Amino acid sequence: MTGEWENEGSGFQEDAEDEFPLEEAGSALSDRPYESIPIQTIDGQYYLVLSGENPGSIVPIASDSSNKTNRTAPHIRNESQIFDSDLPLMLLNLTGRTVDQGNELLSRLHAEYGEHLNLGVCASLARHNKSKINKAFDCSVATVKIADPEAFLVDHASLVLEGDNPTDFTNPDTALKVERRVAARSRRAAYFEMERSGIEWIKAILEAQREVGANVFLTSGKSLRSSDFRQSLDEIIAEGNDAIECLEPGERLALNLTIPLDCILNETFFNEILNELLEHDEFDTWYIRTQWRPDRESNQLKDATILHRYKRLSELAEDEEKILILAQTGWVGWNFLGHGATGFSTGPSQNAQKFQQYAITRRRKGVGQNERFFEKSLLNVVDGSMHASLRNESDYVSCECRWCDEIDSSPLFSHIAASWHEVYCQGALSAEIQRSAELRRGGRRSYLRRTIDSALLFAQGKGLVGRENPTFLRTWRDLI
Incomplete structure (x- = not known):
């Protein structure tokens, strides 16, 4: 085979927005004409901005285009109303170039479907700076605001992730990119530099979420380990109980569980996970992420074993009246809304919709993306x-x-x-x-x-x- 080729990562990547071609990086939807729609509020007549400057905000003055529709956007539920309702929850995973675009999308979804849909934003503390997270959290219709600690990012022994050691890469440009990525992660999330256990570590993780304005708090999200599964599961449950003790009045906590592929496929391990979730009634919200194999034959997950595991999780949540959010699952998460899950997270890239094992693929240099619809x-x-x-x-x-x-x-x-x-x-x-x-x-x-x-x-x-x-x-x- 001849010609020049370049490596391209698949699976989890910390800069998911780089999947878009560079020539499209500047096509911000906030450049669109100002458009708004009336919205129900308890304080009188206001308008939800759909596009233009600051989409997702609530303003007292309508745009000219507001008169083109007779619709009124539904009332925005508060956090308590969302978790007391039976409506599905869709969380938009924040990507670096897409804050305005995401706010517009959430606003249009609320305006058109808000009677039957709850919305929120999920941002990575490790991959996004505070200003981007703050801007995403400012979207008025995104009632649920999650700042994911993503402590699994350094669990290379349990998960198949993109490498973190620059010396492992022979290409100097790749090594420099990895070095900068790891340094940025340490600046944005100082808890990565701490010992990954103990009450001080837990307090640091919770405080990092408070600083950006999260209203649903997560435990660290470090991964289960197949090598010492029982111990790793006990650690995560203990961390959750310590986190509950560190919450301030009125704060809601979700148990943040990251499951490697070998653990989700192991029926004994999976049954232990279900038993622990069933036993520990103090956790009313489960935020679960599971790593899959990359599949070059199908656009969506078709591994029957993993799908059956998701079904059992969803049915358990439904039976026990727990809130189950399937993180980074896209259409798979949508599917399990029909089996008892409360919500899922997704986004405008494959990495935002699939937590797959990292793998290297190759494509010919200069060949652009295929059209995908x-x-x-x-x-x-x-x-x-x-x-x-x-x-x-x-x-x-x-x-x-x-x-x-x-x-x-x-x-x-x-x-x-x-x-x-x-x-x-x-x-x-x-x-x-x-x-x-x-x-x-x-x-x-x-x-x-x-x-x-x-x-x-x-x-x-x-x-x-x-x-x-x-x-x-x-x-x-x-x-x-």
């Missing part, structure tokens, strides 16, 4: 030519989000707009799973079954091959 009719991503073909089908379900309008009106395909379209669809279908459950017998599972069956039916005879063929949906359907 999420199809609601398929619940899957296809390339640009297949998207154009599917739009001519009589049973095609189109999307009318404003990011699709941007793609259709431009001669050049926008990867960023396509990414936001996909996240918008996740929010819209999360609200639909709740709305349908309220209107029809069978609840969320019935909606999930009908939606998956419809996608499988649409896929027939369309010439879909490889990753475009949503074979994972058959495994998802078997869970119902």
